[in-house]
Amino acid sequence: MTPKTLYDKLWDSHVVHVEDDGTALLYIDRHLVHEVTSPQAYEGLRLAGRKVWRTDSIVATADHNTPTTDWHRGVEGIEDATSRLQVTTLDDNIRAHGAKAYFPFLHERQGIVHVIGPESGATLPGMTVVCGDSHTSTHGAFACMAFGIGTSEVEHVLATQCLLARKSRNMLVQVDGKLRRGVTAKDVALALIGKIGTAGGTGYAIEYAGSTIRALSMEGRMTICNMTIEAGARCGMVAVDDVTINYLKGRPFAPQGESWDRAVAHWRTLVSDPQAKFDRVVTLDAQEITPQVTWGTSPEMVVSVDGRVPDPDREKDAIRREGIARALHYMGLEPNAAITGIHLDKVFIGSCTNSRIEDLRAAAAIVKGRHVARTLKVAMVVPGSGLVKRQAEREGLDRIFTDAGFEWREPGCSMCLAMNADRLEPGERCAATSNRNFEGRQGAGGRTHLVSPEMAAAAAIAGHFVDVREWR
């Protein structure tokens, strides 16, 4: 038998039918639904008189629009009428069509869809996982084929439990060595994007492997898989090992008893075969990776914290030069400026990239006993889910943050994309642990620098970027 990659295995085990031209009908095991990309899908279903194919595949939550303060006000606390309408429309749709689980706004287990799936055990190895959100790649950390889909596809999965897809090529990202102190999974992801570019993974499914990846917790692996889409690939994944299995044991939706043993036996096969062929291999040396900071308006516009903003005049390619100049103008930065000289207005710790318990612990360790710089307007921590929030509170992390002058918020997407009230004002500069620094992403005219939770925490204390490797 020809050796297969993990992606090949996941793909092959989900093909229901292949059209003459090679388009495959893929079976979908888990469908994650949130309030922004589902209303039109349910609307389409209704208009066509179709029914949901398999309700027990659906796990739903409201996260993108939900406020992170004043939950006692209930739905009325969602000031924006259209946001409120999306949230209540999801309530109506789930009530009408059903789901395996629904964590609505204000529920104790509500949270960012990519945080609650894994933490509840709704994301299991070997699954196909889809969601109308590009960061669905996050779930690939569990050896899933997980990718974001558009609203028409959400409707298609609701109606047929399948998706039409074409197989991607295989890319291996091999990261070996021990990460240096102060260097995190987020820095690995940013360093990779800096190396291959935001279109570097286009057309590929990426498997992350190597000793560095194996040494990461599930949280770290999720951070890397989450950022896969920023490298242009729709899905990224990590093979099953003890870390995966230990994480899943005892989760509410994970199998139990004899079923657990059967499942584990199967999951153990979800690794690439030794001789499997990859179409492209990219290697990174963990020792060489430093804390990363983006300076521009694309995640590939990234540099080491001890580096400088680039100078467009030194770029030979005209289109790239234009791009650098435009980004610097938008970001309000001078060419050659030192990264550590960049002062901030706001700091945001949160998002599906970095809002899990481990991220909050790492950030808290930096801020403990210190205080946020006076020059900062806001520093906020937004836990990824209700469960993360309560766990952090049990560990006293909330106190560490609030004593240091951080705001401790309710869970949700929050200032990752500023669909709720949390946003940047024009010209404001923010260190964010999220995944996108596009123009206007965190609010019109807002300027985003992507960093790890440690780097964001240290920047909040100092008021400007600092090299966490030198943090004592």
Add this chain to the structure above:
Amino acid sequence: MEKFTVLTGLVVPLDRANVDTDAIIPKQFLKSIKRSGFGPNLFDAWRYHDVGQPGTDHAKRPVNRDFVLNHPQYKGAEILLARANFGCGSSREHAPWALLDHGFRVVIAPSFGEIFQSNSLKNGLLPVVLTEREVDALFYDVASFPGFRLVIDLERQTVATTDGAKVMSFEIDPFRKYCLLNGLDDIGLTLRHADKIREFEEKRRAQHPWLFG
């Protein structure tokens, strides 16, 4: 979904690379629960001087006259000429909805964001990939010839100048082509295989029961 066969249309050039879906339709407009009406907010941050909000009357907003879509000579354009990696970023399907609602049927670029490309095909917006060189030449043509139009023939997979002097061909997935030519929606196509899906599902349930229930 509207059929796509042959289109002769005015071309508008958008000369920047990596136009992401946030730029195509900013997130504040994603809050709608409908599928239509996004056209006036296409490229909102570039088209207007103020920050657009859903429900505001765009007729009263300060228009950015420098932005190419606002140049009077491109009014009614159905073909958008763009640079590499057009439609990168978030998976929002509102991006092709907004382009379609504004009146575009075709986007020509050297490359596209993957999800954007598939979302476009599913909604009857044709993404045409030409080489960097061909796209460069088209940018030159648009700048040189006012009222420059192109003929997009999906059946023959060609992009041609109206005088037929220049003909370029493009690739398209045959299945997507068939659906576009016939205006077929995906769900209907898939449900032809409902029995196969059920059969697959039963096998899966037997092998991996923990994935069900």
